[in-house]
Amino acid sequence: MEKMLRRWLLVASLALTATADRTVAARTHLQGVEGGEGGQDELLHEVKAARKERDIHEEVDHEEEKAKETKWAILGGLASLTVTFSLGHALEVAEVHWFPSQGVGILCGLVCALFAEFTGRVQTVEQMRFDYEFFIIWLLPPIMFEAAFNMNVSAFFASLAPTLFFAFAGLLISTFIVGGLIYGAGQLGICYPLSLLASLTFGSLISATDPVSVLAVFQSLGVKSDLFAMVFGESVLNDATAIVLTNTLLSFNQVPFTSDAVMSALHLFGTNFFGSIAIGVGFGLASSILFKKLQVTCTCTCT
Numbered sequence: 001m002e003k004m005l006r007r008w009l010l011v012a013s014l015a016l017t018a019t020a021d022r023t024v025a026a027r028t029h030l031q032g033v034e035g036g037e038g039g040q041d042e043l044l045h046e047v048k049a050a051r052k053e054r055d056i057h058e059e060v061d062h063e064e065e066k067a068k069e070t071k072w073a074i075l076g077g078l079a080s081l082t083v084t085f086s087l088g089h090a091l092e093v094a095e096v097h098w099f100p101s102q103g104v105g106i107l108c109g110l111v112c113a114l115f116a117e118f119t120g121r122v123q124t125v126e127q128m129r130f131d132y133e134f135f136i137i138w139l140l141p142p143i144m145f146e147a148a149f150n151m152n153v154s155a156f157f158a159s160l161a162p163t164l165f166f167a168f169a170g171l172l173i174s175t176f177i178v179g180g181l182i183y184g185a186g187q188l189g190i191c192y193p194l195s196l197l198a199s200l201t202f203g204s205l206i207s208a209t210d211p212v213s214v215l216a217v218f219q220s221l222g223v224k225s226d227l228f229a230m231v232f233g234e235s236v237l238n239d240a241t242a243i244v245l246t247n248t249l250l251s252f253n254q255v256p257f258t259s260d261a262v263m264s265a266l267h268l269f270g271t272n273f274f275g276s277i278a279i280g281v282g283f284g285l286a287s288s289i290l291f292k293k294l295q296v297t298c299t300c301t302c303t
Helices: 002-093 101-118 122-127 132-149 153-158 160-187 196-206 211-221 225-251 259-294
Strands: none
Touching (some): 002 101, 101 211, 225 259
16 A cells, blocks of 8 residues: 555656646747747848848939939030031031021931940930920920011011911811821721821821921021911911811710710810910000000011
């Protein structure tokens, strides 16, 4: 009996010792796991900090590269202007009228673009890209105002009838001819096939005469006042007509071609066209009164 009791006590003590060992091992394992998770968090924090620092360095490098390309673009633009003015003046002195200074400017721009393309400076070309909105809002109005202010008014009104005919009827005829040719060539597989609406829209855009080039060439050649007034007036009026006609054609891109859509387009055309005329006449009369009060006189450039 005593031996059996000692045996049971030995078994119980061994069981308690094993349980204590398991508890210590579990605590040790838990502490190790907790320490590992803390290390992982610290490592993750270091990785995020390194990535953030790398992104900052990349952004700084990108801004520096962009600033460098902007400087190259400014340098290229100034060089192109210098060459254009110099060669243009040289051609004018040499009385070479078949190649105006505007052609020199186009060639200089082409050379700069090819140089940037072959040297891999694509960002420079992006910086030198023509800003249409800036040109229309800030550069074109003073050019047009100066030319209209110094134009021979009597010559303009004397040739008003052919000017209006070429500006309105001529633009419409050219729009349908060019649009029809583009649409037909696309259907025959000669060029990229465009829809009829896209072809007419392209025709309305391409049929407008550039007034800036007309002014520059005519002023350099010193053409007669009646021809200058007719071509200048036509180029100004057909620009406005082309813009209104293009917006009218683009309105059909959102709605199907129905009689209601046609009436809505005609209403849009009339509103924009006559509204623009009213705004122009109003500002013209106000400017005339202001210049009369200030005693500002014009200097006609064409004789």
